[in-house]
Amino acid sequence: MTKHYTIPFFVLHKGCPFKCIFCDQNSITGEENVTPDKVPKKIDKYLSTVSSQDAEVDVGFFGGTFTGLKKEEQIAFLDPVQKYIKSGQIKGVRLSTRPDFIDAETLRMLKDLGVRCIELGVQSISDKVLKDSRRGYTSGDVKNASSLIKEYGFILGHQMMLGLPSSDWEAEYLTARAAKDLGAEEVRIYPTLVIKNTELADRWHQTKYVPLDEAEAVERSAKLILYFSSEGIKVIRCGLHASVDLLSGEGMLAGPFHEAFRSKAESRIFYFLLEYIKGSMHSKNKEITLRYNPRDEADFFGFGRENIGIITAICGKAQTERDEKVPKGALSAEVGNKTMIVERSIILSKILKRR
Ligand code: SF4
Structure with missing residues (x-):
């Protein structure tokens, strides 16, 4: 490249x-x-x-x-x-x-x-x-x-x-x-x-x-x-x-x-994705696995690992995995046999309306 x-x-x-x-x-x-x-x-x-x-x-x-x-x-x-x-x-x-x-x-x-x-x-x-x-x-x-x-x-x-x-x-x-x-x-x-x-x-x-x-x-x-x-x-x-x-x-x-202002902003975008998953997968007390592209590792966990709180809230028994197949910038969430790929476009309009 x-x-x-x-x-x-x-x-x-x-x-x-x-x-x-x-x-x-x-x-x-x-x-x-x-x-x-x-x-x-x-x-x-x-x-x-x-x-x-x-x-x-x-x-x-x-x-x-x-x-x-x-x-x-x-x-x-x-x-x-x-x-x-x-x-x-x-x-x-x-x-x-x-x-x-x-x-x-x-x-x-x-x-x-x-x-x-x-x-x-x-x-x-x-x-x-x-x-x-x-x-x-x-x-x-x-x-x-x-x-x-x-x-x-x-x-x-x-x-x-x-x-x-x-x-x-x-x-x-x-x-x-x-x-x-x-x-x-x-x-x-x-x-x-x-x-x-x-x-x-x-x-x-x-x-x-x-x-x-x-x-x-x-x-x-x-x-x-x-x-x-x-x-x-x-x-x-x-x-x-x-x-x-x-x-x-x-x-x-x-x-x-x-x-590291840019990293903080990129981490925040992952926080938005995590919020969306938390709100839409009703995952309480269920096994849930979050997968991210390895190139996003730092931003997924957040600057200073500030996203750890919400990651843990999503999967009580937190399971996170690196996965090359997850598109860069997106997340994959798996509960039971259901897998959801959360791309940034899904959250865009909701996030932009947020004050
Ligand atoms: S125009 Fe640019 S260089 Fe000139 S005072 Fe404003 S910010 Fe500074």
Whole structure:
């Protein structure tokens, strides 16, 4: 199976005239700002560690508003990548930018320079949430940018945030549905954290903003992962990258940060499946066997084995077995001669309605 890698470069606040209330890029990424002359060295170093036979490697420019840079600066970053694309060592470039910095002329230039995926920092489709987060664009900009990106044949990615001021589950679910309707093929989900030296930090100090607690952020993320996977949309990240600042707590004041946030969300999805089995198999005092795909073992038992309680509640005399035949992400439950395969699609509508 082909493995996919991205060599990440962080273009911090470059070209970004905004100051969104949650953003202090240095704290969030913990990465050094990159300059074009540093690009080839890092690509060479990275490629020397990857076997190109079964790998597809992209170069990524993240962190800022890439298309907000002057045209010459964008070219200066993309130029050094060209020889690697021509030689086939690099498949293409992915970059992140804001929805209001997309136009046809820029897209034509990016296409010619090997960009194949554009991630829009959408954050929310609710105009109220966008306004309250001082994002400086509207849902109309998100729609226009998304259609133009698709029209020019790029892979479209959407980044969305959970727990922004004025946001709630309904707004976040609508944001996810908008990603699907607008043709996003990939998404990143970021729970909002309160980072030092931001306006959100001031609001938090004044008790005007309360971040999501971890359980709620995990719950919403799990529901969104379920939704996106049912629509064939890849969730390429859930939870912020664990920078040194975040790990040490230096840069972060509050919010649902966890090093293994994605695992917690995946564990929660198995909890939803287990709840469904518990509610539908009337298994009290009966022998029941739960089978899971071996690749799901960690998520089935849950982060820190947090699903053990419900597993034991389902099968008093708990029997669990690994089974390659169980589809990845699903569970099989056997009572007597009755076996039920519980796929994620079975629980989707019920879970999405849950508050
Ligand atoms: S647009 Fe992006 S880089 Fe600029 S302040 Fe907002 S989050 Fe930060």
